[in-house]
Amino acid sequence: MxxxxxxxxxxxxxxxxxxxxxxxxxxxxxGGPHTAALWQPRPGLTWQWQLNGRVDPSVDVAVYDIDGFENSASDVARLHRDGRKVICYINVGAWEDFRPDRHSFPQSLMGRPNGWNGERWLDIRKVSVLRPLMEHRFDMCRDKGFDAVEPDLVEGYGNKTGFPLTAADQLRYNRMIAEIAHERGLAVGLKNDLPQIPQLLGHFDFAVNEECAQYDECRRLEPFVKAGKAVFHVEYSEPPEKFCPQARSLRLSSMVKKPELDTWRKPC
CATH class of the missing domain: 1.20.5 (Single alpha-helices involved in coiled-coils or other helix-helix interfaces)
Incomplete structure (x- = not known):
């Protein structure tokens, strides 16, 4: 024309x-053309975090965070019928020898063991290699009907990974992960990585945190709450009476869980 x-x-x-x-x-x-349809979890939502085995749907909460590989589309649909929103847990920072896509990861990506059985840190600098692998995983979350993703281990730069990772490497990788989620119409949570909240707040729709009370760091999550974004928080060893008053004042969605993340929970 x-x-x-x-x-x-x-x-x-x-x-x-x-x-x-x-x-x-x-x-x-x-984050792409599908952002208008994204679920935006608001502060104060009740939640369950179960990564050990197939989901038990009996807990009366607004949000479930469950393993993306170990649960089926029918499991997600069952939770939706009960009025729940469902988050897909996916490891994006370490290779896992027990996942069905384990052979898709080239040896050159693998670094030191990260302390969990069968896991090794990934070289997140190699974004051109990792992007299609993570896209495939997030496709799975989308196709099973999940509303959001919880990408785990997004702070390798602060650990002994076997690679000379920098904060800039991590920012680039985490932004890519958020972009991949948003392109698929999935909300995405920032897991821990408190030092980079100022740079990543605009890219992530909620936060997932472990043990901010134990390390006296919960106030670092305030930017999410002030932006109207939920903070899903767990403690493993702190008693509820010690951290729940602050958690409630900060409008965190807080509970005590066992480290194995089975069905047991004690919410604030």
């Missing part, structure tokens, strides 16, 4: 985009 016909076509395309954005309530958030 040339001349006026091309201008007219471009104008029509822009009008259609504007109409579609208005109909979907577009929010102008970074």
């Amino acid at each position: 040339r001349g006026r016909a091309r201008v007219a076509a471009a104008a029509l395309a822009l009008t259609l985009v504007a109409v579609l954005a208005a109909c979907s309530g577009g929010r102008g958030r970074p």
Whole structure:
């Protein structure tokens, strides 16, 4: 097309985009064309975090966070029928020798063991190799009907991974992970990585934190709450009477869990 016909076509395309954005309530958030439909968990939601085995759907909470590989589309659908939102746990920072896609990861990506059986840190600098692997995993979460993802181990730069990872490497990788989730219409949570909250707050829709009370770090999560984004928080050894008053004042979604993350929970 040339001349006026091309201008007219471009104008029509822009009008259609504007109409579609208005109909979907577009929010102008970074991360791809599907961000308008993203679930946005708000502060104070009740939740269950069960990563050990197939989900037990009997806990009366608003949100379930469960293993993406070990649970099926029917498990997710069952939780949806009960009115729950469902988060897909996926490890994005370490290779796991017990996952069905374990042979897809080249040896060059693998670093030191990270302390969990069968896991080794990944070289997150190799984003061109890791991106399609993570896209495939997030495709699985989307196809099973999950509402969001919890990408784990996104702070390798602060650990002995076997690679000279920097904070800048981690920021680039974490932003990529958020982008992959948003492109699939999935909300995404920032797992721990407290030092980089200021740089990543705009890219993530909620936070998942372990033991901020034990290490006197819970106030570092306030930017999420102030932005209207939920903070899903657990402690393993702190008694509820010690941390729950602060957790409630900060509007965190807090509970005590066993480290094996089975069905047991004691919420604030």
